Amino acid sequence: MADTDTRERILEVARQLLAEGGVRAVTFDGIARKIGHSKQAVLYWYPNKRALLTGLLFPWFDVEVNCALDAIAEETDRKKVIQNFVHAIASFHLQDIERFRMMYMLPQIETSQMATELLKPDMRLHEVTDLLYGRLAAKLGGTSKESRLEAFNLHASVLGLMTMISLTEAVNDPLKHAHEDLVENLAHQLSSQAGN
Incomplete structure (x- = not known):
């Protein structure tokens, strides 16, 4: 998966989790599971929840x-x-x-x-x-x-x-x-x- 694709896929999954379960459902572990990468891969692009929210x-x-x-x-x-x-x-x-x-x-x-x-x-x-x-x-x-x-x-x-x-x-x-x-x-x- 290309860098831009990974970043966009993380946001796409985060939006899905947010829509389905609210803010509490949006976790780095949950995103990592859905995209098939490690939590560290998600944290590479979005090092904290504030960065993730900004991206969303x-x-x-x-x-x-x-x-x-x-x-x-x-x-x-x-x-x-x-x-x-x-x-x-x-x-x-x-x-x-x-x-x-x-x-x-x-x-x-x-x-x-x-x-x-x-x-x-x-x-x-x-x-x-x-x-x-x-x-x-x-x-x-x-x-x-x-x-x-x-x-x-x-x-x-x-x-x-x-x-x-x-x-x-x-x-x-x-x-x-x-x-x-x-x-x-x-x-x-x-x-x-x-x-x-």
Whole structure:
């Protein structure tokens, strides 16, 4: 197995374990067994759980941010910026609700040591969110504290909708409205309040 293949296979197995059994199921021994290598081979690529978590989650945050930034890159109309942003973030997460749970909900509900690692401040996450909120704030009309706060709240609003969708799916209690309709309504509500 090539070096890149080994690294990717480790992450693939870690994601499977995470989805199946939560954070406690993700162990270096368990990963090693599934990929048919020694624990030391896994530790070579990911020397600790923090490195493994970074490898698992940060690519998803990068993709989320890039989807949003691509959606607003060419737009100059403030209302369209908000609508495009809402649709891009929602679309990314609706493609894989389980991924959304791992990115945004798992750190809140797990109490294990590994989850504690997720909650530690990390400069890479700060850099990614700083880029997202900075660019969105500029598209909204400035770099002031208010524009930055608005950018954060727009993102938080979409994540709140995704949390509700995730919750209703987890308890098998479907929402009365289609996901696309909920997203469209949120985009409309947020952009209507935005002014020009």
